Amino acid sequence: MEKKAIHFGGGNIGRGFVAEFLHTAGFEVVFVDVMDSIINALQDTKSYQVTEVSDEGESTKTITNYRAINSKTHESDVIQEIATASVVTCAVGPNILKFIAPVIAKGIDARTDATPLAVIACENAIGATDTLHQFIKDNTAQDRIGSMPDRARFANSAIDRIVPGQAPDSGLNVRIEKFYEWAVESTPFGEFGHPEIPAIHWVGNLEPYIERKLFTVNTGHATVAYHGYHAGKKTIAEALQDSRIRNIVRDVLQETASLIIDKHEISAAEQQEYVETIITRISNPYLEDTVERVGRAPIRKVSRKERFIGPAAQLAERGGKFESLMGSLEMALRFQNVEGDEESVELAKILKENAPADAAIRLTGLDRDHPLFPHVVKVVDGVQSDAKEAGQPHI
Numbered sequence: 547m548e549k550k551a552i553h554f555g556g557g558n559i560g561r562g563f564v565a566e567f568l569h570t571a572g573f574e575v576v577f578v579d580v581m582d583s584i585i586n587a588l589q590d591t592k593s594y595q596v597t598e599v600s601d602e603g604e605s606t607k608t609i610t611n612y613r614a615i616n617s618k619t620h621e622s623d624v625i626q627e628i629a630t631a632s633v634v635t636c637a638v639g640p641n642i643l644k645f646i647a648p649v650i651a652k653g654i655d656a657r658t659d660a661t662p663l664a665v666i667a668c669e670n671a672i673g674a675t676d677t678l679h680q681f682i683k684d685n686t687a688q689d690r691i692g693s694m695p696d697r698a699r700f701a702n703s704a705i706d707r708i709v710p711g712q713a714p715d716s717g718l719n720v721r722i723e724k725f726y727e728w729a730v731e732s733t734p735f736g737e738f739g740h741p742e743i744p745a746i747h748w749v750g751n752l753e754p755y756i757e758r759k760l761f762t763v764n765t766g767h768a769t770v771a772y773h774g775y776h777a778g779k780k781t782i783a784e785a786l787q788d789s790r791i792r793n794i795v796r797d798v799l800q801e802t803a804s805l806i807i808d809k810h811e812i813s814a815a816e817q818q819e820y821v822e823t824i825i826t827r828i829s830n831p832y833l834e835d836t837v838e839r840v841g842r843a844p845i846r847k848v849s850r851k852e853r854f855i856g857p858a859a860q861l862a863e864r865g866g867k868f869e870s871l872m873g874s875l876e877m878a879l880r881f882q883n884v885e886g887d888e889e890s891v892e893l894a895k896i897l898k899e900n901a902p903a904d905a906a907i908r909l910t911g912l913d914r915d916h917p918l919f920p921h922v923v924k925v926v927d928g929v930q931s932d933a934k935e936a937g938q939p940h941i
């Protein structure tokens with residue numbers, strides 16, 4: 547089998563993280579995307595550059611040995627590539643997984659190689675590969691599902707690297723932070739063993755890694771974004787220069803730290819060191835990361851397993867503190883009608899058209915009898931009342 551990886555999503559994480567490390571591991575990378583401008587640029591070039599920026603200066607790597615296919619117009623080519631590859635990755639956004647599943651299902655079904663394909667979804671979400679796997683099964687003939695493990699193995703991952711929006715004239719080049727972490731489950735590969743990708747930290751149990759990452763990096767980052775947006779800050783680094791916001795993010799990360807220490811047997815000292823690393827990372831002024839990018843897709847971010855409700859629900863179940871997380875939730879719910887962000891428009895509509903408890907259920911997926919539920923309803927009610935006072939009618 548060729549050392550070939552098919553990667554869905556030629557965006558920031560796709561080019562700046564996944565493809566970089568697949569390339570370093572010796573894979574030819576075939577990008578699959580639906581955006582003509584990205585596909586054309588990848589097809590018209592032989593290389594692009596990934597530049598790590600930090601206070602130690604800049605360091606640039608050149609990425610080569612790639613091709614690109616538009617799955618909108620060349621689906622059969624994508625199927626053929628998947629049938630003859632050893633790895634499929636994606637970084638398209640958790641809401642897009644259902645759209646890429648049908649073509650992956652066809653590619654897997656067409657495989658004849660003795661070694662199963664390794665499928666690894668690289669999204670900011672708990673169990674993203676499991677979600678993709680289910681969509682792939684939904685797109686596979688019933689009588690082929692039982693034998694699918696002979697053709698493909700599915701491993702969840704936790705992926706961490708800040709890749710901000712890129713300057714309009716940067717083309718395919720990507721400026722990113724130096725830090726990265728890519729943890730992937732090793733057990734699904736069984737007797738075949740995992741693919742050789744040195745950047746990956748292979749783990750038996752991913753839950754501590756993904757929860758620690760999502761509930762520290764992403765909870766903290768999104769908290770700064772939403773509070774910063776409402777304070778009129780332009781970038782995350784600028785928001786963190788405000789001592790009020792810095793204190794808020796520390797309070798929030800103290801709440802999530804108590805869950806992580808309690809649940810995953812990570813020591814308080816280790817978690818504290820991790821928190822400090824994260825605050826330093828997100829304060830990186832060289833990244834010029836906007837509050838709108840980090841706050842993007844607020845409906846996804848206030849959902850059940852995500853960065854605010856996920857830890858707050860578990861803390862409520864354990865009798866822990868979650869007030870500061872509710873403050874982040876409130877600011878996330880106030881992230882409405884932001885230019886270029888469809889979910890922020892939809893969020894405003896949901897809050898306008900639903901009674902507090904209904905909006906809380908629809909947005910967070912919490913059960914009415916969950917101990918966190920009344921607290922969330924109170925936050926929703928407050929946001930709705932303020933909108934009403936400001937002259938925006940709602941139920």
Ligand SMILES: NC(=O)C1=CN([C@@H]2O[C@H](COP(=O)(O)OP(=O)(O)OC[C@H]3O[C@@H](n4cnc5c(N)ncnc54)[C@H](O)[C@@H]3O)[C@@H](O)[C@H]2O)C=CC1
Pocket residue numbers: 554555556557558559560578579580581584617637638639640642645646668669670705706707708709710
């Ligand atoms: N940017 C970051 O710092 C990080 C992002 N992530 C995660 O990585 C994922 C991607 O994020 P970004 O790269 O920042 O977003 P992005 O918007 O830069 O890239 C997404 C890419 O997916 C493509 N795409 C959309 N629909 C598609 C389809 N049906 N088939 C193939 N490609 C399709 C888009 O055209 C775009 O090129 C998200 O899940 C995000 O949460 C994870 C860690 C860090």
Ligand SMILES: O=P(O)(O)OC[C@H]1O[C@](O)(CO)[C@@H](O)[C@@H]1O
Pocket residue numbers: 670705706707708709763764767839840841842843
């Ligand atoms: O689509 P999302 O969840 O905002 O993903 C991007 C996020 O991932 C991170 O880069 C961390 O890995 C965040 O800093 C960033 O906001």
